[in-house]
Each structure stands twice: as structure tokens, then as C-alpha cells.
Amino acid sequence: MDIKNGQFGEPYRLPDIINGGSSIFSPAIAADGSLYFMRPLADTGRFHIYRAAWRDGRYAAPELVAFSAPGSFGDVDPAVAPDESFLVLVRTDRWPPATSCLSSIGRMENGAFLSCSAIRSTAGRPMWRRG
Numbered sequence: 001m002d003i004k005n006g007q008f009g010e011p012y013r014l015p016d017i018i019n020g021g022s023s024i025f026s027p028a029i030a031a032d033g034s035l036y037f038m039r040p041l042a043d044t045g046r047f048h049i050y051r052a053a054w055r056d057g058r059y060a061a062p063e064l065v066a067f068s069a070p071g072s073f074g075d076v077d078p079a080v081a082p083d084e085s086f087l088v089l090v091r092t093d094r095w096p097p098a099t100s101c102l103s104s105i106g107r108m109e110n111g112a113f114l115s116c117s118a119i120r121s122t123a124g125r126p127m128w129r130r131g
Contacts, residue, residue: 018052018059031082035059038076046074049089 002009013019014035023040024042025047028036033054039048050062065087079088 010075015059017061026077027077028080028087030080030084032084034080034084035062036065036078036087038078040107047076049075049078049087068105 003013008026016033018024018037024039026036026038030036035052035054038054040047048068050068051060051065051073052062053114054060064100065075065078068089075089076092077090081087
């Protein structure tokens with residue numbers, strides 16, 4: 001939906017470049033309109049985080065966020081700072097994800113990944129640290 005004059009408009013479906021499947025979840029919008037969301041990789045079914053830049057009144061093709069690498073088990077539920085300086089997410093390091101999840105924070109600059117660190121884990125200790 002759009003916001004005009006401080007009022008929310010009617011919801012509408014995003015274009016297929018974003019909403020091209022049945023498992024697109026957890027949208028988060030940065031101040032410049034860029035959209036972060038989670039969707040599964042076709043080959044593994046594991047969720048990862050994507051970013052679609054807002055340019056010239058439409059979304060560019062989504063790109064996999066650098067730290068959400070296909071080799072990891074999954075990253076879900078992104079929440080982005082308005083200025084894109086950080087992204088809060090849940091990272092799973094085992095399958096099924098309910099066995100080991102942690103909240104993480106990724107530091108970013110101009111939409112580029114700098115580092116990612118655990119905030120806390122279900123075990124009460126950081127499970128990994130990068131950068």
C-alpha cells in the first residue's frame with residue numbers, strides 16, 4: 001500500500017519480480033524504499049534474505065544479501081534500520097530451525113554487508129561471530 005498525505009491507501013500485490021512465489025515473507029522497507037524480505041532458494045528450500053532496491057518508481061531485481069549465503073542453513077525475519085545501517089534477523093544453523101536459532105545483527109554501509117554478530121541465542125551464548 002502507498003501512504004499519501006499521511007494516510008494509508010489500499011493494499012495491493014507487489015509485482016512478480018518481488019512476489020513471484022508462494023513463500024515470500026517478512027517485508028521490511030528502508031527509508032529509500034528498498035525492500036528486504038525472505039524467500040527460499042529453489043534448490044534447498046532454505047530461506048534467505050534478499051534486497052530489492054527502489055529505483056525510478058519501481059523495484060530492481062532482488063539480490064541475495066551478502067551474508068545470507070546459500071551454504072548457511074537459513075536467515076529469516078529481517079528488520080532493517082531506516083538508513084540501512086543495520087539489519088536484525090534470525091539465523092538458523094541447524095535443520096530443523098527450531099533446534100537452534102539466534103537473533104543476529106548485520107552492520108551495513110550503503111546497502112553493503114560489513115559484519116554480522118549474534119545478539120543472543122536460545123542457548124544463552126553467541127553461537128558464531130563474523131567480522
